[in-house]
Amino acid sequence: MKYMFVIFLLYITLQYIFGSTDFKGYFKCTQSDQSTSPEEDGYTNDLDTATELVTSTPSCPTNMVYSLCACQHTCDEPETCIWTCCREMNACICPHSLFLNSNECVTKRECGCFLSSQDIIIPVNKTHATPTCDSVCHCKNGKLLSCDVIYCDAYSQCVQRSAFVDNNGKEIFEGKCVRIQDCQSILDAELWFGEDSYKVYPYGLPDVALEVYCKITSPNGTVSTMIQRKLAASPTFHLGWLLFKDGFGSPTDEFWIGNDNLHYLTAQSHYRLRINMETDVGKLYYATYDNFVVDDELNGYEVTLGNFNGTVDCNAMDTHNHQKFSTLDRDNDNHVHQNCAMKNRAGWWYDACDKANLNGEVIEWSCFPKDESIALSEMFIDRDSPSI
Incomplete structure (x- = not known):
């Protein structure tokens, strides 16, 4: 009976600290936790003490590793690093070289909008102009569409603008015809x-x-x-x-x-x-x-x-x-x-x-x-x- 009482107190303590009864392997956080610093979210050394009480290591999805939480690059937004777990806590995450695609980690070649000729991932619903600005490729709903030739008339110039640099240092370009009018x-x-x-x-x-x-x-x-x-x-x-x-x-x-x-x-x-x-x-x-x-x-x-x-x-x-x-x-x-x-x-x-x-x-x-x-x-x- 005494042991049952101790277990009950432990349960109440953990629920008070984390505001949740989900203690399966690692602790979840709210959306606001993912966009602010640990100090702003109230994470202190008390978390370390509480985490020590969790003894089971979770079974992570394919290609994920259980490690200190880090921001993730996704197939849909390869240029953006997003947080999917609480900072300064262990979680199932993708290794640095892989991209998060739904609930699994994949190589960039496995992303739906990977453009092999340029060795880049085009973000979802975005375009990429070739270095010579003569064709443009489209990513629509996570799938790579065929590349179209850019036809600029005799009075326009095709401009290849750098949109961003992905996590491997590859530049993504946007191409458009600019009328030379003034x-x-x-x-x-x-x-x-x-x-x-x-x-x-x-x-x-x-x-x-x-x-x-x-x-x-x-x-x-x-x-x-x-x-x-x-x-x-x-x-x-x-x-x-x-x-x-x-x-x-x-x-x-x-x-x-x-x-x-x-x-x-x-x-x-x-x-x-x-x-x-x-x-x-x-x-x-x-x-x-x-x-x-x-x-x-x-x-x-x-x-x-x-x-x-x-x-x-x-x-x-x-x-x-x-x-x-x-x-x-x-x-x-x-x-x-x-x-x-x-x-x-x-x-x-x-x-x-x-x-x-x-x-x-x-x-x-x-x-x-x-x-x-x-x-x-x-x-x-x-x-x-x-x-x-």
């Missing part, structure tokens, strides 16, 4: 090799490459597409409609990207306009406008400007918003008696006439400091209005 996509397609000219293919543009100049325009590394560059006291921009339509000049000197090109570029996504202005003493100012759009030729290349921001004191482009483009031979401004493009010797989006004219012989911004003059203006567009 300078941002040059960066996205991992074709960026510095500020320079690149070929892009804006949506809707006839089947020819557009050469653009890509430049980093802000401290956070924004890569922008140059659309204009103008030096003061130069008459270069006193030109006709067709030249402004097609574009002219060099981005390293004076430059206009062309109104047709500007329309196709801004029609394909949400763009921000950035205007950089440098004074004759090297001081820098900028202005930005989100939701920048240039309409087509049928609508006179009308410009739309969104919210203003910048280091200049005023929004000098406010009266130019929703204005059509004017040149020396095409008067689309709101002035009753004269052609503003002739008066200012430059094509621009005039009202009647201007508070800002970045194409004029005298580069204008109405609220610019009186003791400073603008020696250089540059205009850029970039996608998605990144922060400055």
